[in-house]
Amino acid sequence: MTAAVETAQTTTIHGDRVSLLRVLGPAHVWALGVGIVLVGEFTGWNFSADKGGALAALIVCWVVGLLYTSVAMIDSEVTSTVAAAGGQYAQAKHIVGPLMAFNVALFLVFAYTMLEVSDAILLGDTIVAKAGIEGLTHNSFIAATIVVLAWLNYRGVLMTLNVNFVITAIAYVSIVILFFSVSPWTQGAVLKLNELVTPGNALPYGWIGVIAAFQFGIWYYLGIEGTTQAAEEVRSPARSLPYGTMAGMITLLIAAAMTWYVCASLMPWEYLGITYYPLWDAGKLTGSPLLENLLFIATLLAALASANGCINDAARAWFSLGRDRYLPSWFSAVHPKYRTPYRSILFLLPIALAFAFIADLNQAITFSILSGVLQYTFMSINIMMFRKKWPLGSIRRGYTHPFHPLPAIVLFCLCMVTFFAIFLGFGSQLIAMTVFYFLISLWFHFYRYKFVRRGDQFSMPWPKPQGY
Amino acid sequence: MWMGLSYVCWGISVVLAAWMLYDWFNVDTTYSEETLTSSREGELEAVSEKHRI
Numbered sequence: 127m128t129a130a131v132e133t134a135q136t137t138t139i140h141g142d143r144v145s146l147l148r149v150l151g152p153a154h155v156w157a158l159g160v161g162i163v164l165v166g167e168f169t170g171w172n173f174s175a176d177k178g179g180a181l182a183a184l185i186v187c188w189v190v191g192l193l194y195t196s197v198a199m200i201d202s203e204v205t206s207t208v209a210a211a212g213g214q215y216a217q218a219k220h221i222v223g224p225l226m227a228f229n230v231a232l233f234l235v236f237a238y239t240m241l242e243v244s245d246a247i248l249l250g251d252t253i254v255a256k257a258g259i260e261g262l263t264h265n266s267f268i269a270a271t272i273v274v275l276a277w278l279n280y281r282g283v284l285m286t287l288n289v290n291f292v293i294t295a296i297a298y299v300s301i302v303i304l305f306f307s308v309s310p311w312t313q314g315a316v317l318k319l320n321e322l323v324t325p326g327n328a329l330p331y332g333w334i335g336v337i338a339a340f341q342f343g344i345w346y347y348l349g350i351e352g353t354t355q356a357a358e359e360v361r362s363p364a365r366s367l368p369y370g371t372m373a374g375m376i377t378l379l380i381a382a383a384m385t386w387y388v389c390a391s392l393m394p395w396e397y398l399g400i401t402y403y404p405l406w407d408a409g410k411l412t413g414s415p416l417l418e419n420l421l422f423i424a425t426l427l428a429a430l431a432s433a434n435g436c437i438n439d440a441a442r443a444w445f446s447l448g449r450d451r452y453l454p455s456w457f458s459a460v461h462p463k464y465r466t467p468y469r470s471i472l473f474l475l476p477i478a479l480a481f482a483f484i485a486d487l488n489q490a491i492t493f494s495i496l497s498g499v500l501q502y503t504f505m506s507i508n509i510m511m512f513r514k515k516w517p518l519g520s521i522r523r524g525y526t527h528p529f530h531p532l533p534a535i536v537l538f539c540l541c542m543v544t545f546f547a548i549f550l551g552f553g554s555q556l557i558a559m560t561v562f563y564f565l566i567s568l569w570f571h572f573y574r575y576k577f578v579r580r581g582d583q584f585s586m587p588w589p590k591p592q593g594y
Numbered sequence: 595m596w597m598g599l600s601y602v603c604w605g606i607s608v609v610l611a612a613w614m615l616y617d618w619f620n621v622d623t624t625y626s627e628e629t630l631t632s633s634r635e636g637e638l639e640a641v642s643e644k645h646r647i
Contacts, residue, residue: 143632144625210635257596270603277610280617358635449633459630461621472618475611585635 146211147465149284150360155353155370157291158438160377161431162238162349164297165245167385168405168425170345170491176399177342177551178335180390181328183398185336186343187382193540194347196533197502198375200509202368205354206524208586209363211467212446213354213439214501214508219450220586221512224578226504228452228570229563233501234355234443239474240494241349242436243481246271247490249429252403256422268482275434276475279441282464283359290434293427298381300424304409305384307417308392316412317391327395340540340547344495346382349432350374351501355439364524437471437478444470450583452574492552496559499544506538515591 175183201214210216215234219227249271250264278286308316329335353371360366389404392411401407409421445467448457461468481490513530527533548556621630 143634144629145633212635216635253596253599259596262596262600266600266603266607269607273607273610277614280614446635449631449635455631456627458633459627460633462625462630463621468618468621472614475614582634 144460144462145465146358146460146467147283148359148361150287150356150366152360152366152370152373153291154284154287155356155360155366156374156377157287157294157431158356158435159350159353159371159374160298161290161294162241162352162435162439163347163374163378163432164294164381165248165428165432166345166348167301167381168297168428169248169402170348171342171382171385172389172398172401172404173342173345174339174399175390175395177331177547178337178339179328179330180323180395180398182331182336182339183343183390183395184386186339187346187386189540190340190343190346190544191379191382193502193537193544194350194378195375196537196540197351197505198371199527199533200505200537201351201354202371202525203523203527204505204509204512205357205367206364207521209357209360209367209524210446210585211355211358211442211449213357213443214351214505215443215446216357217354217508217512218504219583220588221508221515222504224452224575224583225567225571228447228574229567230501230504231443231447231452232563232566233497233504235440235474237494237497237501238349238352238436238440238443239478240481240490240497242272242433242440242478243485244487244490244494245429245433245436246478246482247485247487248402249426249433251487252406252422252425252429255403265483269479271430271433272437272475272478272482275430275437276471276478278434279437279471280461280464280466280468282466283356283438286434286438287356290431293434294431297424297428297431298377300420301381301384301405304405304412304417304421305388307414308388308412310387313391317388319387319391322392322394323390330395337543338547338550340544341495341551344498344544345491347375347378348495348498349435350378351505352435352439355442358442368525437474440474441467441470444474451578452570489555492548492555493559496548496552496556499541499548500559500563502537503541503545506534506541509534515593516588517592520592521588 174186204217205213208217208220212231215227215231218230246268250267253267254262254264278289313320353367353374357363357367385405389398389408392408398404403425406421406425409417445458447453448455457470457473459469510531518526
C-alpha cells in the first residue's frame with residue numbers, strides 16, 4: 127500500500143514538470159486509428175455509389191486504399207522519428223517550418239472536430255430512426271455522446287483507448303459476422319451480386335463517375351493517420367506507431383472489401399448510394415432480427431469509437447499549438463492528476479456541440495474530408511523534404527518505408543484527383559476553406575509568430591539538415 | 595422508453611459537464627500556472643526515466 131501511494135506520488139508530477147503519460151501500446155494505437163475510421167464502413171463510403179455506381183465504389187475502395195497505404199507508410203517513418211504530441215504538426219514544424227506547421231495543426235483540428243460532429247449526428251439520427259417516435263429529436267443523444275466522451279478523455283488516455291479498443295473490436299467483429307452469415311462463397315442464396323451489378327449498370331456515369339466517387343471513397347479510411355497523435359503517450363514510439371498503424375490499415379482494407387461485397391450484393395446502387403445506414407440495411411435485408419440488431423448496435427459503437435478518437439486527437443493538436451505558443455500557452459496545461467490536455471479538451475467541447483446542433487451532416491463531413499486531403503497533400507511533400515534534408519543513415523529512424531519516392535508521388539497524384547472530385551461536388555466549400563487558411567496564415571505570420579519562442583520549438587536532437 | 599432515454603442523456607450530459615467545470619476550477623486554483631503549463635516537447639524521455647516504482 128505504501129509503495130503504491132509512493133508510486134502515485136512520484137509519477138504524478140516529475141520534479142517541476144507535468145507531462146503526458148507514456149502508458150499506451152500498439153493495441154491502443156490500433157484502437158485509435160481503426161476506431162476513428164471504422165464508422166466510414168457503417169456510413170459514408172456508400173455515397174460513392176451515388177456518384178459513380180457500385181463498381182465505382184469498389185474501384186475507389188482499392189485506389190483510395192492505395193492512397194492511405196502510402197499515408198500509413200509515410201506517417202510511420204516520420205512519426206517514429208518525430209515522436210511528439212501533435213503528430214503531423216510536430217513533423218511539419220521540424221521538417222518544413224512554422225507556417226506550414228500552424229496550417230497542418232488547423233487541418234488536424236478541423237478534420238477531427240468535424241468528424242466528431244458528424245459521428246455524434248450519425249449516432250443521434252440512428253437512434254431516432256430506430257425509435258421511430260414522433261417528437262423524439264437527436265439533440266439529447268448528440269449532447270450525451272460529445273459530453274460523455276469528452277469526460278472520458280478528460281479522465282485519462284489509458285481508459286479512453288481501452289474503451290475504444292473494446293467498442294471498435296465489437297463493431298469490427300459484427301462486419302465479419304455479417305459477412306460469414308450471408309454465405310459469401312455462394313451467389314444466389316442470399317447475395318445477388320451478378321443480378322445487381324451488371325455490365326449495363328456497373329458504371330452508370332462512366333469514368334467521370336469514378337473520379338467523382340473519390341470524394342466519398344475517402345470515407346473507407348479517413349482518419350487512420352490519427353494514430354500519430356499518440357506519439358507522446360506510447361511507451362515505445364519507434365515500435366508501437368508503425369506496428370499499430372500498419373495493422374490498422376490491413377484491418378481496414380479487409381473490412382472495406384467485406385463491406386462493399388455484402389452491401390453491393392444486397393442493394394441496388396441507386397439505393398446504396400443514398401442510404402445513411404448501408405450495413406444496418408444489409409443486416410435488415412438478411413431477414414435475421416439478430417443480425418439487424420447487431421448491426422444497429424455496431425453502427426452506434428463505431429460512431430462512438432470514432433468520436434472518442436477524434437476528441438483525443440483534436441485536443442492533442444490544439445495542446446501542441448499552445449505548448450509552442452502558436453496559440454496562447456494557456457491551452458498547453460496538463461492535468462496534474464489525469465495527465466491529459468484538459469483545457470484543450472474543454473475548449474473544443476462547446477465548439478463541437480455548437481456545430482453538432484447547427485450544422486448539416488453533409489457540410490460537416492465535407493469540411494472534415496477537405497481538411498484531411500489538405501493534410502495528405504502536405505504529407506507527400508513532407509516526406510520528400512524529410513528524406514532530402516536527413517537522408518537514410520543521418521538520423522535514427524524507427525521505421526523506413528520502402529519504394530521511396532513512389533508512395534509520395536502516388537499520394538500526391540491521388541490527392542489532386544480527390545481535390546478535383548471535391549471541386550465537382552462542393553466547389554464553393556473548397557474555395558471558402560482555401561481562403562480561410564490563407565487569411566489565418568496571414569494572421570499567424572504578421573501577428574502571432576512574434577509570441578513564439580523560436581529556439582524552444584525545435585526539440586529533436588538532429589544534426590543540421592543537408593545543404594544548410 | 596426512448597423518450598425516457600432522451601431525458602437520461604440530458605441528465606448525464608449536465609452532470610458530467612458540471613463535474614468537469616468543477617474539477618477545472620479546482621485544479622486551476624490549486625496548482626500554479628507554471629506547473630500546469632510546464633510540459634515540454636522532447637523532454638519526455640528524460641522525464642520518464644525518473645519514475646521510481
